Amino acid sequence: MSGARTPVGPTEKGAGRQTVTISFAGFNRAWAAWIGDRLERRGLRVVYLRWDSPSGIPLEDLLRDLKLAEGRILIVVSEWYFQLGPRTHEEWNAALRAVVGPDPSRFAAVSVTTSAVPAASAVLAAVDLTNMGAEEAERRLLDRLDLPAQPQSEPAHDARRGPRFPAAMPEVWGGVPRRNTRFTGRETLLNDAYHLLQGAEPGAGVLTLHGMSGVGKTQTAAEYVYRFGSEYDVVWWVNAEKRVGYRRLLAELAPKLGLATGQEYGERLRAVRDSLRRGDPYARWLLVLDGADEPDQIWDLVPTGPGHVLITSRNPEWTEHNSRLLEVPVYQRYESVAFIRRRAPRLTEAEADQLAEALEDLPLLLDQTAGWLNDSDLSVDDYIGLLEGGIDQDVVKVSADFPLAFQTAWSILLNKLRETVPESVDLLRLCTFFAPGFVPVRLLKEMPHDELPEQVAGLLNDPLLWNKAINQLRQYSVVRLESHDTTADDPSATGESLYLHRMVHQIVGEDMPAEDREEFITVVRQALAAADPRRPTDPDLWPAYAEIVPHLKYADVLNSTDPAIQRLVFNCLRYMYFSGEYRAGIKLGERALATWRALLGEAHPRIWELTYHYANLLRAVGDYARTEAIERVAVDHLRQERGPQDLEHLRASSGLAADLRGLGRYDEAFQVSQWTLAAYRELLGEQDSRTLNAQNNLGATLVLLGRYEEALESDRRTLEARRQLLRARHPWTLYSETSYAIDLRLLGRYGEAESVQTKNVREQLRVLGAKNPYTLKARHNLACCHYRSGDREQAGKLFADVLEQSERVLGETNPDTLRYAVSQSCFTREHGDIDQARELSEATIARYEVMLAEGHPFVAGARANHALILRGVGERDHAHVLVEQALTDMTAAVGPDHPWTLGCAVNASALRSLVGDPESAAELSGTTAARAAEVLGRTHPLTLSARIARAADLRSLRDGRQAEKLEQEALSDLAATLGPQHVHTISARARSRPFWDFEPQTT
Incomplete structure (x- = not known):
């Protein structure tokens, strides 16, 4: 960097100096920026000049060119400055004496290093800026340049915060x-x-x-x-x-x-x-x-x-x-040459160029090869001869992923490692059964060493041998030693990780005798199994599972028949399910099923346990038809093989009930859930965790059946029992609390529901985090509670945030995401951009139609919601046709007395009235109000909506007397139930026709 040159002023103390040129090595850019900022604040003009030292140009010529710079030349002295080239200290001493010595006043310097520098750099009279604070460093800088201590002008405000002081580490x-x-x-x-x-x-x-x-x-x-x-x-x-x-x-x-x-x-x-x-x-x-x-x-x-x-x-x-x-390309040739000569000083520039060409300028390969070649007496010509085919090419299998030079170079390097510290090769091969990247070798040291193979036991039990092996690998840049814990400064404080490059990982894995492969992979599998915390439902232990999961594939754990290894697989699948890592869990489950069926046989007990976990993950992404087929096979086999009271059969039956819920077959699901719960109670008692899981599932089925009072009582018992058996903050307890709050809201007890859910969300955020599926469900219900209570601002923010987070974490077609999209669409229809609501509603319906069979209640409900949007944009006839079809489908799916059917009827009566059929509207609203009162009670919000709608239809038929009587009774009940200032009460008092929003429930 340079600028227009002006004459350099006098250099005597106190005289004006208009320009300072800062010469710095690229490594010290931060120092140059800080120094420049300090000088500019005192009215000086600063020119930045990055120092380079091409090896083909004599140092004296480079320093003379530097003297052509403007004003005083301030050199930032560091080891980097003198190492570029690379140049020897002798070269530097000669150049400094020849160029700077006769005219020292043109130069000034600051030192930012404690490393050795050329002796003749003393002519620069550098002041030391290391090991001090910013104020003292600035004072010394200014004194060296004969500048006043006070800035000429300080910024009036903090719009321009200067560069941070380079010696100050980030906070x-x-x-x-x-x-x-x-x-x-x-x-x-x-x-x-x-x-x-x-x-x-x-x-x-x-x-x-x-x-x-x-x-x-x-x-x-x-x-x-x-x-x-x-x-x-x-x-x-x-x-x-x-x-x-x-x-x-x-x-x-x-x-x-x-x-x-x-x-x-x-x-x-x-x-x-x-x-x-x-x-x-x-x-x-x-x-x-x-x-x-x-x-x-x-x-x-x-x-x-x-x-x-x-x-x-x-x-x-x-x-x-x-x-x-x-x-980031491969090195340019001059970079390769400079790097090789720094890594292997014994090589000449021509030899470095020769080697770089042979290794195709690939930095990783240059680093590893030059490192050991410097310690070898092998000539570059001989080494290149080996690369060109002078060794057995079968040592390393050819892979399309690597240049041939890389494979051959690795064969040479491995031979070198075997000759010097053979244990380093053993350690390296162990590492290849972990995932590439950060390899948690501390797991090897922490595992029980009782039954290890002699070769590996010696390495793991002897700290000196272990350190010797690691140092050998580090010396040749095969691995990097890193802290396992990113918060620790000292790797030894928390255990270490080796960083193994992906290319090294693959090529070492290919170059391994079969007997070593079997021995080493067994050791790594045992290390992973020993690291299993064995409580995958405990969020506090999820970080441990997050560390283990990436290594399962590379340790090929699925091909192990060791029960401890298989238990690790099950626990990882459960962790993925509870933490919401569904896609990764499904991939692992698919591979496990295929491998274990071939390894263990179709009917092995492990297969049925694996099927259960795999089906849970599939169900979580809405693949209900597939999970039903899987679970039916398991249920039929286990019932025939072990009898109906077998615990494995009961667990499979619970999964089947969940599939039936997802498919919209709620009566069948209820029968299976009811029978399963009774069997668990008989076998295990009321307080067993599995019994409570079955009771939880029954509560979910009751909600889908519209039997909200029964669901509330069932979920209340489950919540209280889980609080006693587990703990208040256990994920399952928190889940039950959310279910209980949902039941309260569906019963119209909005204040109670919001109170319970507000507390629950705080706990969910603390225990599980904002993006866990359980937390998203809790936050969605809180949004619904806010909305029903009339707090539209809070509801709107939560609806939007929950949908955005679910789309990111779970995907746009996940069942939970679609539930949240339905709510967001309904809210936006009333309080946002109705065109956006329409777009979201259409996308949701399309996804439901792909995921679910025609006639599913969720499809019917989403269409009923969409009819309200069409009504809002003036497409009355289209809306009428759509809501009538939704009412027919919902009645067929769940029966005429289900709250969802009654809600569709409330909307359909409104559309009938709107298109000019007041008689049919009044007939429907009258039937709906009577059924709602019988099913939900006289003062349930849906019943009250139906009663208000009935009054409006009677008014349309000019039966004003009866309409007034019904309206006043409904308004009185609304005020008593929800409060006189509740949005629904105010809306009804203003004679706004009520509507109903379909809300899909968790299956």
């Missing part, structure tokens, strides 16, 4: 890999990344470094952090390869931000994202998502706000998720 720092002191090049890439992020609009500072494996994306991101991290108050690095792990690691930022949350990571995650979005307490934050190769899995969890997000990924699809892309 919050976590998870960042150690700095790679051999990092070379990438200057343009780093500068582009910096300017793209700094120039982004607030909320849009998201940048993805993308490129092939081994190209150095992670190292580039880490260098960005160290180079520019001082400009942020918060720097947080997370491994983002898997959604579950990413959520956990991001949640761990909560206590560092000083957020008051509980221990559960769902609650912490919500608080962190909200804090970053608001920029409170820190607006200058940097979040690094490393290895985010599946954007569709985590894009919805990428924070927005005033800070920056830096992503590393092999996947360029991040551009579809509001991220800028910056490609």
